[in-house]
Amino acid sequence: MNEHQSNAEQLILQAARKVFIEKGMEGARMQEIADEAGINKALLHYYFRSKDKLFQAVFLEAFQKFLPQIEMLINSELPFIQKLEIFINNYITIIIENPYIPGFILHELAQNPQRMAELMKNQVVVVPEFLAQLQQEIKNGVIKPFDPRQILINTLALCIFPFVARPIIQAVFFSDNSENYNVFLEQRKVAVYNFIRSAIFIEKP
Amino acid sequence: MNEHQSNAEQLILQAARKVFIEKGMEGARMQEIADEAGINKALLHYYFRSKDKLFQAVFLEAFQKFLPQIEMLINSELPFIQKLEIFINNYITIIIENPYIPGFILHELAQNPQRMAELMKNQVVVVPEFLAQLQQEIKNGVIKPFDPRQILINTLALCIFPFVARPIIQAVFFSDNSENYNVFLEQRKVAVYNFIRSAIFIEKP
DNA sequence: ATTTGATTTAACCAACTGGTCAAAAGTAAA
DNA sequence: TTTACTTTTGACCAGTTGGTTAAATCAAAT
Known part of the structure; x- marks a missing residue:
């Protein structure tokens, strides 16, 4: 477990912050957030259940x-x-x-x-x-x-x-x-x- | 050609105005605009070539x-x-x-x-x-x-x-x-x- | 009535979307 | 090494999206 992977949740939040704030809820794409975080899209749903939940957090x-x-x-x-x-x-x-x-x-x-x-x-x-x-x-x-x-x-x-x-x-x-x-x-x-x-x-x- | 059909372009613009201004470019749906105008979705593309062109007009x-x-x-x-x-x-x-x-x-x-x-x-x-x-x-x-x-x-x-x-x-x-x-x-x-x-x-x- | 042209429609399509899942990879204790 | 658990992934799915198309409808001129 290296540092990069261990804080996946933080990486996701950071990426979600950027994409959501830039593009808005409607304009944001889960795939783009995943790419920005450098992880798999399914991992987004592993840590946050849905786009909506992730948006709420941001x-x-x-x-x-x-x-x-x-x-x-x-x-x-x-x-x-x-x-x-x-x-x-x-x-x-x-x-x-x-x-x-x-x-x-x-x-x-x-x-x-x-x-x-x-x-x-x-x-x-x-x-x-x-x-x-x-x-x-x-x-x-x-x-x-x-x-x-x-x-x-x-x-x-x-x-x-x-x-x-x-x-x-x-x-x-x-x-x-x-x-x-x-x-x-x-x-x-x-x-x-x-x-x-x-x-x-x-x-x- | 009754009045309802003849001014289809105006109906579309009016509907597009409402939906685009309310939901934004990303949030707007061509189907919703068509419904709002009471016409077929394909007619939107007949009068305005694309969502983008319609958005520009609005x-x-x-x-x-x-x-x-x-x-x-x-x-x-x-x-x-x-x-x-x-x-x-x-x-x-x-x-x-x-x-x-x-x-x-x-x-x-x-x-x-x-x-x-x-x-x-x-x-x-x-x-x-x-x-x-x-x-x-x-x-x-x-x-x-x-x-x-x-x-x-x-x-x-x-x-x-x-x-x-x-x-x-x-x-x-x-x-x-x-x-x-x-x-x-x-x-x-x-x-x-x-x-x-x-x-x-x-x-x- | 027929022809001609513009308008309108239903059916369809490829691309994309959020979301799922089973399997793989990693981790730490026994 | 084996076990038990968490984390990560690739492949996949059903629903939605903007856009197309061929056929149908309509209106006016001949």
């Missing part, structure tokens, strides 16, 4: 990778300005490291909302306290009176969208040199923070 | 539906505040009427960037003037000194994201009553405008 793992930061943004009791800066920095950093996961999750979610809802119902984050905190800071005159739900969604939108729309943005702005896009994304960590801060925070005289 | 049509408003935002010479308000209103209105098209386009774009780039290269919008206009307004002290590219992407992100991420947002905020989501989206027309305006425009004393 999806949940991908989903959970993005949860902790969101939980921090929602559940921490720091002032919102501080939470926001930390969140945007960490979140964009994570997405840069896993640029295809957001598109993957959103697409599978759209394909089968009710099933994905079941997969995620143990993962739920509680938002009411978050909304209450924002409402409080609005009452305190720290934040302009925007709907807290809109603020949360805007924050996520600004972080996630450039990755979901990467091909078209790159074609428009960086068609000559795609490496510049990474620079652009790096700049976004501070740009997005400044943008939201400028939008919602009331400047004290 | 994709281009969908893509073009969103282009005019973006062109207006980019090419009109109105002051940016005015353009922005008109754009956001019209754009979100169009997406509400075609809520699944953004996800469809972004997904297919991500699946095959180079091919989609070819499909779109006749549709290109010219941005340099747009960037120059924003730069000028920054110089004039109308707009805060944000990177014009970031402003454009932020605007699109805030308009599009709630539709791409609809299932998860709905699960978190509107699990009890999904109709409320439409209300929320309607409110976004003004909310997004106020958000961006508050972020980038300099209040004159």
Whole structure:
């Protein structure tokens, strides 16, 4: 039993991760995953019973990778300005490291909302306290009176969208040199923070 | 030749639109499109030679539906505040009427960037003037000194994201009553405008 | 009514898909 | 070495897929 074979399960997961996230559930082929892992196709079914089970494992793992930061943004009791800066920095950093996961999750979610809802119902984050905190800071005159739900969604939108729309943005702005896009994304960590801060925070005289 | 048969091509396109936009190129089945159109599967190949050709027709049509408003935002010479308000209103209105098209386009774009780039290269919008206009307004002290590219992407992100991420947002905020989501989206027309305006425009004393 | 051309269909096909299974190969203890 | 067990494989299967084809139906002109 050499190292290569012994961790076949890890090899499979790694290959499945790549293929599923790149091609999606419908586009992925079991044979391609097997090839990518350098093993026989039957071995996939030996470790994971079906394509669906393997997909579940990949999806949940991908989903959970993005949860902790969101939980921090929602559940921490720091002032919102501080939470926001930390969140945007960490979140964009994570997405840069896993640029295809957001598109993957959103697409599978759209394909089968009710099933994905079941997969995620143990993962739920509680938002009411978050909304209450924002409402409080609005009452305190720290934040302009925007709907807290809109603020949360805007924050996520600004972080996630450039990755979901990467091909078209790159074609428009960086068609000559795609490496510049990474620079652009790096700049976004501070740009997005400044943008939201400028939008919602009331400047004290 | 009754009306039902004579416009078979239109029936097919309508069915293809529905199935492709809902399931994507990979997920769509020619049989399902034929059933949806109420015709024989072979007739699909009679009017459109292949699944690919049919997909192309649907994709281009969908893509073009969103282009005019973006062109207006980019090419009109109105002051940016005015353009922005008109754009956001019209754009979100169009997406509400075609809520699944953004996800469809972004997904297919991500699946095959180079091919989609070819499909779109006749549709290109010219941005340099747009960037120059924003730069000028920054110089004039109308707009805060944000990177014009970031402003454009932020605007699109805030308009599009709630539709791409609809299932998860709905699960978190509107699990009890999904109709409320439409209300929320309607409110976004003004909310997004106020958000961006508050972020980038300099209040004159 | 017959001819001519376009439209529509049922039956079919080769390629591919996820999945199965019995046998082989490997592993470690007795 | 034999035994008992797990891991890995090649061959195979039934169902599905996009696509084809020859024949049938239809519509209009002669």
